Amino acid sequence: MTTGTISAKNLKQAVQAIHIPPVYYFLVIITLVGITLDQLFAKGNILSNPVIMTNILVRSVALGIVAVGQSFVMIGAAIDLSVAFTISLTAVLASQLMQGDPARVPMAILIVFGIGIVIGVANGLIVTKLNVNPFIATLGTGLIIKGILNGTFANYKGSVPKSFQSFGYDSLGPIPISILVLLVVVIIGWFILSRTKFGAHLYGVGGSREIGRLSGLRTARIVTGAFIISSLTAVLSGLFIVSRLGSGAPWVGPDGVYDLESIAATVIGGTALAGGRGGVFGTLAGVLMFGVIDTVFNQLGVDTYLKTVLRGAIIILAVASYSIRSGREAA
Amino acid sequence: MTTSAKKPLSMQLTSMLLSVWNLIKRIPPVYPVFVVIMIGVSQLNPNFATANGILLFLRRSSPLAILAMGQMFVLATGGFDLSQGSLVTLTVIGSSLIIYNNESAGYTAILIMLGIGIIVGLVNGFVVSFLKVPSLIATLGMLLLIKGGGLYWTGGAPKGYLTENWRFFGRGYIENIPVIGRFPSAVIILLIVGVIMSILFYKTNLGKQILAIGDNARASQLSGIKVKRVRMVAFLISSILAVVAGVLIGGYGGTSIVAGDGLEMQSVSAAVIGGALLLGGRGSLIGAVFGALTLEAIFSLLNLLGLPKPFRDAVQGLIIIGAVAYASITSRRRD
Numbered sequence: 066m067t068t069g070t071i072s073a074k075n076l077k078q079a080v081q082a083i084h085i086p087p088v089y090y091f092l093v094i095i096t097l098v099g100i101t102l103d104q105l106f107a108k109g110n111i112l113s114n115p116v117i118m119t120n121i122l123v124r125s126v127a128l129g130i131v132a133v134g135q136s137f138v139m140i141g142a143a144i145d146l147s148v149a150f151t152i153s154l155t156a157v158l159a160s161q162l163m164q165g166d167p168a169r170v171p172m173a174i175l176i177v178f179g180i181g182i183v184i185g186v187a188n189g190l191i192v193t194k195l196n197v198n199p200f201i202a203t204l205g206t207g208l209i210i211k212g213i214l215n216g217t218f219a220n221y222k223g224s225v226p227k228s229f230q231s232f233g234y235d236s237l238g239p240i241p242i243s244i245l246v247l248l249v250v251v252i253i254g255w256f257i258l259s260r261t262k263f264g265a266h267l268y269g270v271g272g273s274r275e276i277g278r279l280s281g282l283r284t285a286r287i288v289t290g291a292f293i294i295s296s297l298t299a300v301l302s303g304l305f306i307v308s309r310l311g312s313g314a315p316w317v318g319p320d321g322v323y324d325l326e327s328i329a330a331t332v333i334g335g336t337a338l339a340g341g342r343g344g345v346f347g348t349l350a351g352v353l354m355f356g357v358i359d360t361v362f363n364q365l366g367v368d369t370y371l372k373t374v375l376r377g378a379i380i381i382l383a384v385a386s387y388s389i390r391s392g393r394e395a396a
Numbered sequence: 397m398t399t400s401a402k403k404p405l406s407m408q409l410t411s412m413l414l415s416v417w418n419l420i421k422r423i424p425p426v427y428p429v430f431v432v433i434m435i436g437v438s439q440l441n442p443n444f445a446t447a448n449g450i451l452l453f454l455r456r457s458s459p460l461a462i463l464a465m466g467q468m469f470v471l472a473t474g475g476f477d478l479s480q481g482s483l484v485t486l487t488v489i490g491s492s493l494i495i496y497n498n499e500s501a502g503y504t505a506i507l508i509m510l511g512i513g514i515i516v517g518l519v520n521g522f523v524v525s526f527l528k529v530p531s532l533i534a535t536l537g538m539l540l541l542i543k544g545g546g547l548y549w550t551g552g553a554p555k556g557y558l559t560e561n562w563r564f565f566g567r568g569y570i571e572n573i574p575v576i577g578r579f580p581s582a583v584i585i586l587l588i589v590g591v592i593m594s595i596l597f598y599k600t601n602l603g604k605q606i607l608a609i610g611d612n613a614r615a616s617q618l619s620g621i622k623v624k625r626v627r628m629v630a631f632l633i634s635s636i637l638a639v640v641a642g643v644l645i646g647g648y649g650g651t652s653i654v655a656g657d658g659l660e661m662q663s664v665s666a667a668v669i670g671g672a673l674l675l676g677g678r679g680s681l682i683g684a685v686f687g688a689l690t691l692e693a694i695f696s697l698l699n700l701l702g703l704p705k706p707f708r709d710a711v712q713g714l715i716i717i718g719a720v721a722y723a724s725i726t727s728r729r730r731d
Contacts, residue, residue: 144532191721195717195720195721195724195725196724196725197720197721198674200476200674201665201668201716201717201720202717204661204664204665204713204716205712205714205716205717206713206717207713208709208710208713208716209709209710209713209714211706211709211710211713212706212707212709212712212713213706213707213710214706215709216706216710325478325536328532328533328536329533329536338530338532338533368548370544370545370547370548370552371548373540373544373547374540374541374544374545374548375544377536377538377539377540377541377543377544378537378541380533380536380537380540381527381529381533381537381538384529384530384533384534385523385528385529388527388528388529388530389526389527389528391528394525394614394623395524395525395528395531395534396473396474396475396530396531396610396613396627396675396676
């Protein structure tokens with residue numbers, strides 16, 4: 066093919082070759098519609114004020130990080146409802162352990178990540194060894210964490226030192242550190258899924274647990290691995306949230322609805338609930354879509370409750386727009 | 397001589413014990429668990445074992461039992477209904493807004509809420525069946541729609557209060573009954589709903605079709621079941637029952653914007669403890685009711701033991717994991 070011949074066909078081929086998840090078209094459309102609405106009915110700040118653009122991203126960091134982990138679990142044909150309470154547990158424990166003392170930061174971070182691994186292993190073992198449906202298993206572990214957390218801590222406890230808050234507030238040049246962290250997490254996620262053996266196996270096991278097992282994969286280990294990754298991302302989200310808030314409270318996770326929102330973002334991003342398909346770039350777009358919608362609504366001054374309504378409608382419509390073409394029945 | 401006579405006897409005994417054990421294994425675990433917990437509760441609080449105590453317990457449990465029946469219908473088709481809890485809240489705050497301190501509007505409010513419930517169920521079913529959105533996402537979206545819509549409608553705080561005639565279903569009594577004196581109306585509603593649902597589930601084709609779809613939707617379709625229609629009916633039943641439960645909860649506890657929070661997860665837990673299989677194909681209506689009663693009995697037990705309220709959650713978590721693990725282990729052995 067000679068250079069310079071740009072036709073619709075070539076463009077289509079090129080687009081197909083790089084496999085852009087369809088959710089990016091939505092993201093572009095929603096952003097354009099949002100900006101137009103903003104120009105017409107509000108002050109047009111989204112375009113003129115770069116701070117708002119950055120805020121869309123910062124707003125997406127907490128959900129984005131945990132949604133990457135959720136994508137792993139869902140590619141493995143499972144689901145993780147315990148992330149919201151893992152986030153709360155991390156936020157509370159981190160501020161409790163740090164007590165505003167910079168010297169205690171590394172110890173606290175090690176402990177919360179250790180607890181994250183324990184939660185992931187527990188989820189994985191309950192699902193794979195006790196054969197409990199992941200929905201029930203992680204609902205159960207989430208309830209257990211919630212019960213212990215609410216029974217032990219009633220309010221904001223402890224605080225994180227100023228130096229730790231740089232994770233949430235500082236910038237490297239023009240780019241906030243938190244956005245860099247989100248991007249690094251997405252890229253690591255992409256690398257694991259598409260460039261490692263574990264990733265390939267995870268797609269296989271997600272496609273069919275039985276076929277995976279018959280082809281000699283250690284399915285239990287792979288699924289448990291996905292749960293560990295999910296818990297670790299939840300811990301990282303929790304650390305980000307506590308660095309923004311300065312102190313952790315038991316309700317930060319469930320208040321952000323991180324469990325259901327991360328699932329919604331992942332599904333909107335093109336990962337199948339039934340497993341075996343999807344990727345973290347799609348999930349990122351799903352998360353950004355939520356960020357754009359929130360920002361546009363804020364600019365337009367939409368009522369908080371109407372915002373929730375529109376959010377629900379958009380989730381359903383976004384997923385419907387590509388599920389409607391599938392030949393399979395949904396359940 | 398004696399040894400030879402003993403041996404067959406002991407073998408007989410072991411084989412008898414084995415067959416008894418096989419029989420025990422076939423009893424769904426929810427029933428013995430329920431009985432054990434109830435015995436524990438009545439030991440701690442003797443009032444519990446009286447006729448009145450049992451009726452009060454049933455009254456408290458009837459909303460969850462009704463929700464669990466509805467949830468079971470959806471679970472058996474292989475879906476979820478996460479919008480139940482938000483519909484309960486909408487029923488409570490919506491009714492108090494419609495009534496607006498006007499006693500005569502009480503029954504109108506219930507009819508309007510039932511109408512809204514029917515619409516919600518039909519939309520859920522339509523989105524899942526025709527737009528092919530997985531029910532987890534579809535009903536999550538519906539949860540946000542109802543929650544946001546309800547709060548927008550009422551302005552974020554409950555307005556007005558629920559009149560006595562509306563609250564009668566949740567906390568009233570039928571007086572002058574021989575022997576027991578009075579009978580809670582909520583338990584009568586539970587019995588009526590239970591009978592209607594058992595007829596639907598056990599005596600009509602619908603029940604069998606629901607289980608068939610949950611087991612294998614494609615095969616059911618090929619054998620002539622109208623899969624889409626049956627799914628829609630399941631969501632419809634779940635939503636209508638959520639409104640009924642909402643009337644009972646509002647009647648019992650009054651208006652609150654958190655009246656239904658988390659109930660969808662409790663109803664899933666109850667149905668699953670009662671033997672329903674997630675992703676469909678197996679479900680028991682009576683099991684779902686007893687699952688709900690078991691959960692409520694456990695909550696009573698924890699209360700009596702003086703455990704702080706948050707630990708309820710932890711225990712509920714342990715129990716649903718345990719129940720499902722037990723079910724999956726025993727069913728694997730039977731295969």
